[in-house]
Every structure is written in structure tokens, then in C-alpha cells.
Amino acid sequence: MRVIALLTAYNEERFIASCLENLFRQGVQVYLVDNSSTDGTLAIAERYLGRGLIDIEDLPRDGTFSLRRILKREEELAGSLDGDWFMHIDADEVHVPTRSKTRLARALADVDAAGYNAVNFLEFTFIPTREAPDHDHPDFVRTMRSYYPFLPSFPHRLNAWKRQESVELASSGGHKVEFPGLRMYPESFFMRHYLFLSVEHAIRKFGNRRFDRSEVEAGWHGWRARLQPVPFELPPADELRTYVGDDRLDPSNPRSRHYLEDAWVTARR
Numbered sequence: 001m002r003v004i005a006l007l008t009a010y011n012e013e014r015f016i017a018s019c020l021e022n023l024f025r026q027g028v029q030v031y032l033v034d035n036s037s038t039d040g041t042l043a044i045a046e047r048y049l050g051r052g053l054i055d056i057e058d059l060p061r062d063g064t065f066s067l068r069r070i071l072k073r074e075e076e077l078a079g080s081l082d083g084d085w086f087m088h089i090d091a092d093e094v095h096v097p098t099r100s101k102t103r104l105a106r107a108l109a110d111v112d113a114a115g116y117n118a119v120n121f122l123e124f125t126f127i128p129t130r131e132a133p134d135h136d137h138p139d140f141v142r143t144m145r146s147y148y149p150f151l152p153s154f155p156h157r158l159n160a161w162k163r164q165e166s167v168e169l170a171s172s173g174g175h176k177v178e179f180p181g182l183r184m185y186p187e188s189f190f191m192r193h194y195l196f197l198s199v200e201h202a203i204r205k206f207g208n209r210r211f212d213r214s215e216v217e218a219g220w221h222g223w224r225a226r227l228q229p230v231p232f233e234l235p236p237a238d239e240l241r242t243y244v245g246d247d248r249l250d251p252s253n254p255r256s257r258h259y260l261e262d263a264w265v266t267a268r269r
Helices: 016-025 041-046 067-080 104-113 199-207 213-217 259-268
Strands: 003-009 029-034 053-058 085-089 093-096 118-126 146-150 158-162 189-194
Touching (some): 003 016, 003 067, 041 053, 067 085, 085 093
Parallel strands (some): 029 053
Antiparallel strands (some): 085 158
């Protein structure tokens, strides 16, 4: 069974290699849509062409981040690429099945055989702490081990689906695929989300981003569209959980708001 991840990236040189390499280990191929990156994202990604990376295409941007345009392109790709299952992913995410000894592609094949055609992922958000504030380096997956479960609603990340004639991603901002006859697998898989690597990285990543005005007026992007480039305090490690392995990620008592949103509100007062 061929699983293809649809990955769109913009200036993700810190994350792109770890994202691609995890997917390849999981038996998943990748089609990359680059949103006109200006850093080293493309140069890094090109090393993986023919090694699990199917192709790279450019989706030009006009100085603003237009999520709707990105998702519409992914909808087109999901109907034209020769895949059995598809995934919508971001470069700062690491997707895994609930049992680490099973590759993601094998787990999705089991879902398919059981008669289901979509899979939700539970999100575990990794961030720096006061005790360990800086992980802005290539080895961040090993060093940044503090996390919290994040679940504002369920399902929150219905991001894997069996090939359909057409799918809808844009209406939910990419969080939930929609199509007639959707049958969600009752067990969610896991996703580690490396939201930011240091205070400076968060400001660089979110604080100066220009969003499509119509999307903001429609309520898209939430706290990301309200962030300003100002410093904020990181949480102490004892307020978060410590990662010891994918099989032992703890989804209990999840947060409904990201820590960065609350920290930024506090920083403005």
C-alpha cells in the first residue's frame, strides 16, 4: 500500500530533514509543496529526491501566508497523485502509530483492512522550558523532551485518509479532512508537534508573519494572527510532562489552548 504525505513548507530549514526522515522510516513517501522559502529548506529537501521524496513544486506567495490556497492545492494533489492513503502534515510534526514497533504505513494498512478510511492524530506539543530554554539546533528532537497534550476539540487532527474522488481540507483549516462516507478509525494515532525551539525562534516564526486578511476576518489562524514580536516567559519543566518514548506519551488532561497563546497574553500586560 502506498501512503503519500502532502507537505507544504515555508522557511522550515530547522525541521524539514527530521520530518522527512521520520516519514521515510515510517514507510511513507512525501510530495513537497514549497511556499517560496528563502532559507535553506529547498536545498535540504532536494537531497531526498528519489529517496522517498517524490517531487518538489513551488507555490508562490505574495508576501502573505494564505492557508486556503495551500490546502486547495493539497486537495488537488490528493486527487491526482497515485497513492492509496494520504496525509496532510506540517514540517514541525512527527507522526507515529500508537505502537512504536509498527510502522505508520503498516498501521494504516491495518486500518484499511478493518474497513475504516480516516485516522485522527492526538497532538503532543513540545516546547522549551525555563531550565532548558534553547533547542534551536539540528538535534532538537533529542534534547527538547518537555511536552503537553493538546486537544481543543475531538477529532482535532483528522489528517490521514484513504484515497477518495475528492476531499475537503480548506473548510477546517486543514485540521479535519471531510468527504462522504467517512469512517474514522476508533483509535487515534500520535503526533509530536515541535511548536517552537526557543523564545527567539517563536518570535521569528510567528511574530512577524503576515496572514491573508480574508482568512483572519473569517476567524482563521486564531492566536497566531494576534501574536506580536515580544519576549515571553517559558514554563518551568515541572508544569509539563517528560517524553520517554512514543508508547508512553500521556494524553490525559489535555490543554485546550497552547501555552504560547497564554504566555503571549501575559507578556502584553
